[in-house]
Amino acid sequence: MACEPNRVRLLCMLSLTFGFFIVEVVVSRITSSLAMLSDSFHMLSDVIALLVALVAVRFAEKTQATNKNTFGWIRAEVMGALVNAVFLTALCFTIILEAIERFTEPNEIDSPYIVIGVGAAGLLVNLLGLCLFHGHAGGGHGHSHGGGGGGHGHSHGSGGHSHGKKKTGQICKSEKPNSSSSETNTLVVVDHNSPNGVNSENRGYDFSKDGTELQTNGSPLYDDVDHSSAAQLNMRGVFLHVLGDALGSVIVVVNALIFTFVWQPCLPDEACLNPCINSHSTDHQHVNQTLVGLTDPGAYRMAGPCWVLYMDPTLCIMMVLILLYTTYPLLKESALILLQTVPKQIDMHQLNEKLLCLEGVLAIHELHIWQLAGSRIIATAHIKCHDPTAYMDVAKRIKDFFHDEGIHATTIQPEFVTFSSDSRDSLCELSCRTQCAPKLCCGSADKAAEKKAASEADDGLREVSPATLEVISEDPEQAAALPLVVTPEPAAAPREAESFL
Amino acid sequence: MLPLSAKDDEYKPAKLNLLAKTSGWFRAILSDQTSRNLFFFLLLNLSFAFVELSYGIWSNSLGLISDSFHMFFDCTALLAGLAASVISRWRCNDSFSYGYVRAEVLAGFVNGLFLIFTAFFIFSEGVERALEPPDVHHDRLLPVSVAGLLVNLVGIFVFQHGGHGHSHGDDGGHGHSHSLFNGSANHKDSHTDSHGGHGHSHGGHGHSHGGHGHSHQDQHSHQDQALYSQGVFLHIVADTLGSVGVIISALLMQKYDLMIADPICSMLISLLIGVSVVPLLRESIGILMQRTPPTLDHALPECYQRVQQLQGVYNIQEPHFWTLCTDVYVGTLKLLVAPDADARWIQTQTHNIFTQVGVRQLYVQIDIAAM
Numbered sequence: 054m055a056c057e058p059n060r061v062r063l064l065c066m067l068s069l070t071f072g073f074f075i076v077e078v079v080v081s082r083i084t085s086s087l088a089m090l091s092d093s094f095h096m097l098s099d100v101i102a103l104l105v106a107l108v109a110v111r112f113a114e115k116t117q118a119t120n121k122n123t124f125g126w127i128r129a130e131v132m133g134a135l136v137n138a139v140f141l142t143a144l145c146f147t148i149i150l151e152a153i154e155r156f157t158e159p160n161e162i163d164s165p166y167i168v169i170g171v172g173a174a175g176l177l178v179n180l181l182g183l184c185l186f187h188g189h190a191g192g193g194h195g196h197s198h199g200g201g202g203g204g205h206g207h208s209h210g211s212g213g214h215s216h217g218k219k220k221t222g223q224i225c226k227s228e229k230p231n232s233s234s235s236e237t238n239t240l241v242v243v244d245h246n247s248p249n250g251v252n253s254e255n256r257g258y259d260f261s262k263d264g265t266e267l268q269t270n271g272s273p274l275y276d277d278v279d280h281s282s283a284a285q286l287n288m289r290g291v292f293l294h295v296l297g298d299a300l301g302s303v304i305v306v307v308n309a310l311i312f313t314f315v316w317q318p319c320l321p322d323e324a325c326l327n328p329c330i331n332s333h334s335t336d337h338q339h340v341n342q343t344l345v346g347l348t349d350p351g352a353y354r355m356a357g358p359c360w361v362l363y364m365d366p367t368l369c370i371m372m373v374l375i376l377l378y379t380t381y382p383l384l385k386e387s388a389l390i391l392l393q394t395v396p397k398q399i400d401m402h403q404l405n406e407k408l409l410c411l412e413g414v415l416a417i418h419e420l421h422i423w424q425l426a427g428s429r430i431i432a433t434a435h436i437k438c439h440d441p442t443a444y445m446d447v448a449k450r451i452k453d454f455f456h457d458e459g460i461h462a463t464t465i466q467p468e469f470v471t472f473s474s475d476s477r478d479s480l481c482e483l484s485c486r487t488q489c490a491p492k493l494c495c496g497s498a499d500k501a502a503e504k505k506a507a508s509e510a511d512d513g514l515r516e517v518s519p520a521t522l523e524v525i526s527e528d529p530e531q532a533a534a535l536p537l538v539v540t541p542e543p544a545a546a547p548r549e550a551e552s553f554l
Numbered sequence: 555m556l557p558l559s560a561k562d563d564e565y566k567p568a569k570l571n572l573l574a575k576t577s578g579w580f581r582a583i584l585s586d587q588t589s590r591n592l593f594f595f596l597l598l599n600l601s602f603a604f605v606e607l608s609y610g611i612w613s614n615s616l617g618l619i620s621d622s623f624h625m626f627f628d629c630t631a632l633l634a635g636l637a638a639s640v641i642s643r644w645r646c647n648d649s650f651s652y653g654y655v656r657a658e659v660l661a662g663f664v665n666g667l668f669l670i671f672t673a674f675f676i677f678s679e680g681v682e683r684a685l686e687p688p689d690v691h692h693d694r695l696l697p698v699s700v701a702g703l704l705v706n707l708v709g710i711f712v713f714q715h716g717g718h719g720h721s722h723g724d725d726g727g728h729g730h731s732h733s734l735f736n737g738s739a740n741h742k743d744s745h746t747d748s749h750g751g752h753g754h755s756h757g758g759h760g761h762s763h764g765g766h767g768h769s770h771q772d773q774h775s776h777q778d779q780a781l782y783s784q785g786v787f788l789h790i791v792a793d794t795l796g797s798v799g800v801i802i803s804a805l806l807m808q809k810y811d812l813m814i815a816d817p818i819c820s821m822l823i824s825l826l827i828g829v830s831v832v833p834l835l836r837e838s839i840g841i842l843m844q845r846t847p848p849t850l851d852h853a854l855p856e857c858y859q860r861v862q863q864l865q866g867v868y869n870i871q872e873p874h875f876w877t878l879c880t881d882v883y884v885g886t887l888k889l890l891v892a893p894d895a896d897a898r899w900i901q902t903q904t905h906n907i908f909t910q911v912g913v914r915q916l917y918v919q920i921d922i923a924a925m
Binding site for chain 1: 654657660667873874886917918921922
């Protein structure tokens with residue numbers, strides 16, 4: 054399958070991270086350090102993020118339509134990206150909470166050497182992940198929290214910084230054969246959220262479009278392209294996680310190193326005072342918390358510089374800010390796709406105008422364009438044209454026009470000009486009933502149309518074929534009247550058909 | 555010549571009239587039953603959170619402070635629901651051709667995710683506490699738990715009735731109960747616990763539930779309403795059980811000194827929350843994945859048959875039906891028809907057939923077969 058490499062990489066990272074999680078849990082039990090245990094839970098949450106991405110990739114590979122999911126599962130990757138982004142945001146909040154707690158109550162690191170060791174191991178895993186995923190739209194995890202002993206606990210996180218938005222996903226695309234044909238349309242697949250990155254998808258694809266292809270949208274060619282560009286979104290989410298972890302483990306190691314070299318702890322058998330830890334934690338493990346029993350005030354020394362203890366939360370907060378800054382575009386983009394937004398590269402006004410310029414197109418209503426996932430854009434519209442014979446030509450022209458814009462799945466409903474409707478070019482022929490008017494876009498126009506149609510439906514009933522269309526838009530009572538009106542219709546139809554032929 | 559016409563409106567820069575905007579939002583929120591309830595519940599939760607925060611600062615209890623932070627976190631979920639209920643009413647524009655109605659589904663989904671995250675977090679705290687039980691100060695535990703339970707009960711009462719409100723979706727977290735704080739003190743050691751001070755189960759951490767917003771209109775199939783309001787209710791019940799659980803564990807700890815009761819309660823509650831979120835997630839994922847509406851699963855094949863029996867229709871191709879938001883279904887269809895068929899009549903009939911099952915936005919493309 055086209056995106057197999059992604060899956061393999063995800064699996065690799067998943068197993069590495071999970072292994073590391075187990076290691077941390079074991080070490081935390083051995084050293085009975087609660088901070089490391091909590092850190093391992095953070096890692097578990099990263100494992101879950103990787104799992105989500107993996108599930109999304111697996112699902113999205115099934116791009117064939119099923120009965121229930123007529124579009125296939127291609128949206129799964131956008132969902133995976135959203136879930137990851139939301140998860141990252143929630144994690145950021147948690148880290149901020151912990152950092153604030155740490156500010157009010159600073160803690161020393163109990164065994165800094167273990168912390169450095171675990172932190173370095175985690176950093177290695179992370180870097181490995183970064184290398185693996187760097188060329189493939191990110192992804193990968195690896196963590197390292199190394200939260201060892203006291204003090205730390207977390208600070209992990211997913212940093213994320215501009216992880217070089219080089220989402221290329223080249224591998225997926227290179228496997229797609231381009232069928233050359235007489236007619237070439239260039240598909241501009243824009244990865245619209247990589248402002249500075251390489252837009253690897255700006256390549257031309259040749260699609261053969263002729264009359265017979267009007268009925269087939271969503272051919273397998275598209276699936277691979279969409280899959281890979283949607284996969285990028287998903288992989289980006291995972292990549293952010295990994296980077297965050299890398300940053301987190303860097304912070305852990307740096308903090309532990311500074312702590313080892315700068316901090317002068319109070320040794321257990323020495324009389325000294327630790328001014329940084331206030332009397333809140335009266336039962337703290339370290340001795341020297343209390344001043345009780347110190348006979349000679351001048352003989353004790355102070356424990357190391359206090360600012361060292363505040364470095365951990367400060368660095369954490371910085372990391373969180375970086376992370377939030379980089380997660381926000383991902384969150385926004387996946388949310389916009391799920392909200393059925395018009396894709397950014399398409400300008401509705403311009404499209405409308407160009408469509409109106411096409412020969413045979415009298416009016417356009419209810420134009421909806423939305424993005425399914427990646428580069429797969431779907432458009433639906435009502436197009437008013439003269440009569441059914443001209444319709445097939447117009448339909449072909451419209452399809453070609455949309456293909457030029459990069460929209461390949463279109464459904465165009467024709468509306469034919471009725472004899473009485475020359476003056477009402479801008480209204481829908483088959484408009485919605487009143488209930489959905491406020492929910493739709495032909496909003497105010499439709500309300501006016503319905504009122505007009507209501508008044509003309511009575512006239513319409515007297516005319517035979519064209520006006521029956523208007524009856525549809527009325528309320529249920531009139532819809533019930535429809536069967537009565539329809540029967541003359543087939544009789545009229547052959548008469549009309551003759552005139553068209 | 556100087557231009558005489560004065561279409562000054564076009565050239566006025568958009569004024570950011572913040573006051574007008576916010577008052578507009580307030581009006582929108584207050585106009586609708588469910589979002590009104592949500593708003594007041596949010597205020598209740600926020601005030602409880604502030605009270606807890608100030609009490610924690612005054613009594614220097616880190617546990618209380620951290621718990622109040624968790625409550626603020628829950629309030630953001632409620633806020634998301636409120637935002638969704640306002641946003642989904644905005645008019646459609648160039649970038650959002652369908653309008654913003656999907657916002658409520660998205661908000662419900664995001665809330666469900668937050669809930670799962672919270673459940674996971676609480677579970678992990680419970681495990682930590684089980685492995686290394688910290689000392690818990692009971693004295694502050696009981697009154698705060700009872701207060702939390704009361705807030706929960708208010709939520710049950712309000713959302714049981716307001717649930718069917720036809721409001722437009724707030725798929726927001728509502729009903730929440732708020733977190734119960736508890737005890738605190740454990741700054742004793744492990745700072746990690748201090749999140750909790752929870753020495754307990756995060757007290758029914760008010761979770762914002764993923765709201766289900768029942769959004770949709772009155773004449774709609776009550777089936778959907780029932781699902782949504784059922785979801786809200788389930789969540790509030792879970793939170794109430796959480797508060798009850800905290801009270802029980804507090805009592806157990808006081809009377810029998812059973813420290814293990816607390817983490818076990820935490821874990822049970824997190825499992826409860828996780829389980830209750832699943833239906834909401836399933837439904838919102840279905841909608842977001844453009845799945846065929848479940849209510850139409852049985853009706854659609856019959857419709858296809860009827861359409862194929864229309865005179866002149868050879869074939870139906872590429873039918874796609876999906877849910878825009880609750881009870882608003884959109885469909886696209888391609889029909890292959892004979893060259894001498896009456897396209898208009900076929901279209902009308904098709905629209906009729908599908909309108910009867912509830913699909914009002916249908917796009918029927920007619921492809922005339924070449925002879």
